[in-house]
Amino acid sequence: MLIHPQFDPIALQVGPLAVRWYGLMYLAGFVAFLWLGKRRAAAQPWHGMTAQDIDDLLFYGVLGVVLGGRLGQVLFYEPGYYLSHPLEILAVWKGGMAFHGGMLGVFVAMALWARKAGKTFFQVTDFIAPLVPLGLLAGRIGNFINGELWGRAADATLPWAMVFPQVDQLPRHPSPLYQAAGEGLLLFVILWLYSARQRGLGQISGMFMIGYGILRFVAEYFREPDHGIFGLSYAVSMGQWLSLPMIGFGLWLLGRKTARQN
Secondary structure (H helix, E strand, O other), X not given: OEEOOOOOOEEEEEOOEEEEHHHHHHHHHHHHHHHHHHHHHHHOHHHOXXXXXXXXXXXXXXXXXXXXXXXXXXXXXXXHHHHHOHHHHHOHHHOOOOHHHHHHHHHHHHHHXXXXXXXXXXXXXXXXXXXXXXXXXXXXXXXHHHOOOOEOEOOOOOXXXXXXXXXXXXXXXXXXXXXXXXXXXXHHHHHHHXXXXXXXXXXXXXXXXXXXXXXXXXXXXXXXXXXXXXXXXXXXXXXXXXXXXXXXXXXXXXXXXXXXXX
């Protein structure tokens, strides 16, 4: 069996200032967003996005990801803990960012930017959807480095079964790596190829919702479930409950009739 390397979460420290791997992974995701976004804007002029627009979208998106992701963790997964330790809500460098909360935060941020820029909400989300998965990949690598979100117990004969010593001595699925491969790399390839030509308004967003929802739903069967506001369940986890509306909304977006984007 493999053993989790127990990485030092701090990548660099100078006096009291510490740079953590988790933060660097988020930075990598934001850099990927900028690079891919400007490439996409130049190659697909029908979106009507400029290089300055990409910079603005990143600024709004960062606020949405950080504020929404943290509030999602607080409200969906650990309300009791954070009610007892309110100052811990600010300690984002320790990890604890809920994707579904971050997604809602980004939705709000993109709606605000769309109104400011004179665009529709789905024009904006269709553009950014293929730019998101590599950031998700980086975030899951950050989870793995932190030794968090470990998997469910696995058969010891599984070649990549891994012991997380901070938890117990059981062989487990390295679920953050599963999610990095699925919700990160695989979803990126699907969306990048799907968005290579013009689609109906909202359809690229719909494909993202369906793809992420399904991949997350499946990955949850290999991940130790979180308690969440519905309690601990190995049948349907909190992450799966939150993914079901995504899949349904994505199917509606993909199935409705709409004209191609101009």
